[in-house]
Amino acid sequence: MIKLQNVSKTFVTKKGKVEALKNVSLEVKKGEIFGVIGYSGAGKSTLIRTVNLLEKPSEGTVSVNGTELTKLSPNKLSASRKKIGMIFQGFNLLKTATVYENISIPLRLSGLPKAEIDNRVKKYLSIVGIESKSDSYPSQLSGGQKQRVAIARAIAHEPEILLSDEATSALDPDTTEAILDLLLKINEELGITILLITHEMKVIQKICDRVAVMENGEVVENGSVLDVFTAPRHETTKRFVNSIFHHQLPEALLTKLKETGSIVSLSFVDNTSGEPTLALVSKKFNVFPNILSGTITQLKDVPYGKLIVHLQGDDSEIDRAVEFLEQQHVLVEGVKRNDVKNKRIS
Known part of the structure; x- marks a missing residue:
């Protein structure tokens, strides 16, 4: 479904070159929830932004459904991106638009008929559980409700893939649980493949099928959640596992x-x-x-x-x-x- 091969990304700054990704290879299977976990600065955000080429790799290839995105023309890349939804930590909602408008405006820009737009907005507001907030503005919503709007907006395009960039890190524990339950529902009922990045073990524990652990721009472990976290090899993985099991003995x-x-x-x-x-x-x-x-x-x-x-x-x-x-x-x-x-x- 998603295949990264030998992907590297180097940023040039005033202080010199920064290697955000170093020869990363990763494969996400159709229908699964794949998590990428790492501490701040590990390269997670850069990695997920290469999947839809918001960040173009310095080296390597990115393929989705067998199509190598790194070789597409701007027009074909734009068409391919419609199959890839994305949600962010900061929600990215239009403050002066209602919930309905936040979801409908991108659909309108895609050229969908008005009746189809209305059907989709109502359908996906119902799926995320906030149909009653259709006429509300973002300032009138809680953090969890804003994230539900962002999720509805992303899946209203009916993508095959949903990218989640630290989508729960700004939320309280109870709201995080609710959003994770929603992502599970979307994966199971709509069949959408989900790739998410996080620094929170509870996210990986609750919903992910497989996981990659990142450190300093590299994938240091990769496999099923069960295999990786029951027999961790790398020190970074062990630190994440130890965050679950605190056994401090005098x-x-x-x-x-x-x-x-x-x-x-x-x-x-x-x-x-x-x-x-x-x-x-x-x-x-x-x-x-x-x-x-x-x-x-x-x-x-x-x-x-x-x-x-x-x-x-x-x-x-x-x-x-x-x-x-x-x-x-x-x-x-x-x-x-x-x-x-x-x-x-x-």
């Missing part, structure tokens, strides 16, 4: 517990259950598990949890217990016996 506690066993981190996914498995450990082996900390979250529809557990017992019995846990598809990590140098376990 050093004094670690020092005391290390004398009688091991402290491990147990990660479990989907129908793997931490506590019943631990109950079996205590029955099968001469090991006594003690849960020190735990968190369960969702990666879209899949439960994912981490427990910090003290396994009390002899080294040989603990080794057997760990082997059993791994056979039950539980990822076992942690502080090795007699090692308390790092008091944060994640």
